[in-house]
Amino acid sequence: MGLDPKGPFPKRPRLKDFDYRGTYAYFVTILTKNHNFYFKHANVVNGLIDVLFEIGKLEKFKILTYCFMPDHLHLLVNGDDVESDLRRFVNLFKQKSGYWFKKNFKENLWHISYYDHILRREETLENVAVYILGNPVRKGLVSNFNEYPFSRSFL
Numbered sequence: 001m002g003l004d005p006k007g008p009f010p011k012r013p014r015l016k017d018f019d020y021r022g023t024y025a026y027f028v029t030i031l032t033k034n035h036n037f038y039f040k041h042a043n044v045v046n047g048l049i050d051v052l053f054e055i056g057k058l059e060k061f062k063i064l065t066y067c068f069m070p071d072h073l074h075l076l077v078n079g080d081d082v083e084s085d086l087r088r089f090v091n092l093f094k095q096k097s098g099y100w101f102k103k104n105f106k107e108n109l110w111h112i113s114y115y116d117h118i119l120r121r122e123e124t125l126e127n128v129a130v131y132i133l134g135n136p137v138r139k140g141l142v143s144n145f146n147e148y149p150f151s152r153s154f155l
Helices: 042-058 086-105 125-133
Strands: 025-031 061-069 072-079 115-118 151-153
Touching: 025 086, 025 125, 042 061, 042 072, 042 086, 061 125, 072 086, 072 125, 125 151
Parallel strands: none
Antiparallel strands: 025 072, 025 115, 061 072, 061 151
């Protein structure tokens, strides 16, 4: 498995012995291409939020928490059905949102891969959501997570 020279994630970092289907919860991080700061403007983020929820509904994933940092997106999602497929969900989201972005802003949006973490039993949804929502505070963008306009939790 080779590393992509333009990003920190391996090109295909999926687990070999796990099919990513079912009612699992996942913490997903998706980088923008070349770490470009595309997520600093409401017109960009709001368009992507619409696509995110559309694909979540289509692919049977609950969007529990999201945070659009300037150059990456954090998601906490949960499969809502035994056929919920994380790989399909992320790929379809990246495809549709990337198309929308290219059409509107004439640039490629996403890094080639993404990072996923399957939540273990001892990891609570609430703790992961708090971690995600705390990102803008840790990066010095806001002093309180409630001030950040591009994140939300539905827990």
